[in-house]
Amino acid sequence: MKALHPIFYLSLFALGLAACGFEALPSTQLVAPSPAETMAPLGLLLVTPEPRRTSGVANIAEAAADAPLLQRTQVWGDGVPLALALNPQETDLFVATTRSLQRRDARDLKALFWQEPLGQAPVALALAPDGATLALALEQRVELRDAATGQLRTTLRHSADVQALAFAPEHPLLAVGMGSEAIMIWDVAAGRPLQELQLHAVRDPLALPGPLTSMRFAPDGDHLATGDQNGNLVIWQLSTGQALRQLSVGQRVISEVAFSPDGLVVAAASEGWRSEAGAVWLWNVIDGTLLSRLGIDTAERMLEPVLRLAFARDGTTLVAGTATGQILRWAWPTGELLSEITGHRAAISGLVLTAGGGMLSAGRDGAIRRWSGDGFVIDQHVDLPAISAVAMGDKQFALGGEDGSLKLWSEQGHFIPSIAAHRSAINALAISPDGRMLASAGNDGLVRLWRLPNGVSRGGLVAHEGPVLALAFNATGTQLASVGWDGTLRLWSVATGELHRTLTVIEHDGLGATAVLAVSFAPSGNEVFATAYNGEVRRFALPTGTPLPTLRTAGGGWLVALEHGSNGNLAALDDTGMLWTWDAAGTLLGREALADATAVALLPVGQLLTVGPSGGLRLWQFSADGPQHRTSSACYGDSLAVTPDGSQALVGSRRGFVELWELP
Incomplete structure (x- = not known):
């Protein structure tokens, strides 16, 4: 039996945290830009920028008027690139990141012509065939911008979230895909909608509709291909408004679609399914x-999920980018694999082919690269990667990326050059209480130890069967606990790296999930705690490892974060964003609170801090009635760490930036 992709497991967990719903068919509206929608340019931040000081963010509405402010003081990173578009002359590269829209010199990627900030991460980017107009999808609107200046021209509003965009070649038509049910065709020059294609009217009744992921026009401008998250590919004929073909890759995400230059072949990038490899159909x-299914599926390797796809201009080759940063090139129509290169150290997010067989690529490692036709990097621009873990000491903080990189920075912005710490994403970081040791854990199943402040490696521990998901030092810094996808908690000697004990947190029955997502030591060091999927915090006595009575939440959700305070208080977050607290005796305190968060940290003054992409940064007070909210600020963070004295917090974002906050 073939091993399952760790990426598949982590994707399932991420999907479990998301809410799903169906939208009614949208109506559309054309509006002129308002002053509030036009923002001043944002200064470029490089991979190791000086900290950019910002003003404090106003509290969100629920914060009390006299509550203390959370003050954002420094920001690093410009956001990971999400999409690329190249003008016909191949002189300008347009980049949509999670934080801005940029026009760069395609011949010198570090050269920036303009940059416009964005209030939220865009979903899709498209460039008109004449290179004069950019379309950017942001929630329920599409912004049309002048490609030369970046200025907003008009906004196309819809009543459902926009999922995909595509310009027709040689025609002023823009296709806008919304939800899983409708496509609106706009005449961009006239600023009016022309027709609406309704997916529910043509879909196979046995097919399960999914949110649209990609659209592409055929070279004739009359045929449009759409792909969705449930493996459906539909080819439309605009002149008749009818669906010409309804194709399927089964229950597999189609991440991108593409037509061959002659328009006779349509291709779909598939992310695979369970034990099935990614592929190009x-x-x-x-x-x-069905002409072919390109991929790698052997006893030694399964191709990772395929995320990006493009035909060469002469149609003789097909290039694909994967979730692990690989770029593969096949001959077409023979299907022979011609080459494979490691393009990025994290997922490919953008791929554009150029004349002469070259290409431009972008990845969640924060890099944009230009490649020669024979597969060599000839130019690049690098910023921060998607940040997957953070840790903080008195005078230094650490960042872990989805690309496996480790960065050590001081609060003043001094840094140690990036360290390739793990072969894939870093899931957790922890700094020892004395600030002299850093531990990192990755998807590669390893725990690594690093000396601080210089980042010298102490070596790696083959820790778990599968990804290692969380780490914690005990109060004396002599012992390290790790938990992982294999359902175990492992205790290590920090001095020698020796494995002291392996404890089973979740029994493996071959069917149910066994991921242990968080671990924490009691301040006394005589107990260790780990989370489970059923709302339980499982406890073990130390040094024997004897199981102790379990702590339980009233909700029964999967616990994703766990943290002890110095006084023995305990806080946990579940996968619905609920915050739970216990006192040092293990008594559940009052009712839970909706934190809408993914990470929690305890402060030394009976307070706690949570952060999440939708819930923002929130300060809470321990109470016998449960956590009491004190104040909040908008923040798109995923990971969180605080200084030992509780005066500062570090927030990391998978969107590719880091923020330093002053705490009241």
């Missing part, structure tokens, strides 16, 4: 015949 457009 190709069909004959005229009769719907």
Whole structure:
């Protein structure tokens, strides 16, 4: 039996945290830009920028008027690139990041012509065939911007979230995909909608609709291909408004679609399914015949999820980018794999082919690269990667990326050059109480130890079967606990790296999930705690490892974060964003509170801090009635750490930036 992709497991967990719903068919509206929608340019931040000082963020509405402010003081990182578009002359590269829209010199990627800030991460980017107009999807609107200046021209508003965009070649038509049910075709020059294609009217009744992921026009401008998250590919004929073909890759995410230059072949990038490899599927457009399925599926390797896809201009090759940063090139129509290179150290997020067989790529490692036709990097611009873990000491903080990189920075912005710490994403970081040791844990199953402040490696521990998901030092810094996907908690000697004990937190039955997502030591060091999927915090006596009575939440959700305070108080977050607290005796305190968060940290003054992409940064007070909210600030963070004295907090974001906050 083939091993399952760790990426598949982590994707399932991420999907479990998301809410799903169906939207009614949208109506559309064209509006002129208002002054509030036009923002001043944002200064460029490089991979190791000086801290950019910002003003404090006003409290959100629920904060009390006299509550203390949370003050954002420094920001690093410009956001990971999400999409690329190249003008016809191949002189300008347009980049949509999680924080801004940029126009760069395609011949010198470090050269920036303009940059416009964005209030939220965009979903899609498209460039008109004449290179004069950019379309950017942001929630329920599409912004049309002048490509030369970045200025907003008009906004196309819809009543459902926009999922995908595509310009027609040689025609002023823009296709806008909304939800899982409708596509609106706009005449961009006239500023009016022309027709609406309704997916529910043509979809196979046995097919399960999913949110649209990608759209592409055929070279004739009359045919449009759409792909969705449930493996459906539909080819539309705009002149008739009818669906010409309904194709499927099964219950597999289609991440991108593409037509061959002659328009006779349509391709779909598939992320795979469970024990199935990622692949590129190709069909004959005229009769719907499946022509080929390109991939790697051997006893030694399964191709990772395929995320990006493009045909060469002459149609003789096909290039794909994967969730692990690999870029593969196949000959077409033979299907022979010609080359494979490691393009990025994290997922490929953008891929554009250029004349002469070259290409431009972007990844969640924060890099944009230009490649020669023979697969060599000839130019690049690098910023912060998607940040997956943070840790903080008295005078230094650490950042872990989805690309496996480790960065050590001081509060003043001094840094140690990036360290390739793990082969894939870093899931957890922890600094020892004396500030002299850092531990990192990754998807590669390793725990690594690093000396601070210089980042010299102490070596790696083959820790778990599968990803290591969380770490914690005991109060004396002599012992390190790690937990992982294999359901175990492992205790290590920090001095020698020796494995002291392996404790089973969740029994493996071959069917149920066994991921242990958080671990924490009691301040006394005589107990260690780990989370489970059923709302339980499981306890073990030390040094024997004897199981102790379990702590339980009233909700029964999967616990994703766990943290002890110096006084023995305990806080946990579940996968619905609920915050739970216990006193030092293990008594559940009052009712839970909706924190809408993914990370929690305890402060030394009977307070706690939570952060999440939707819940922002929130300060809470321990109470016998449960956690009491004190104040909040908008913040798109995922990971959180605080200084030992509780005066500062570090927030890391998978969007590719880091923020330093002063705490009241």
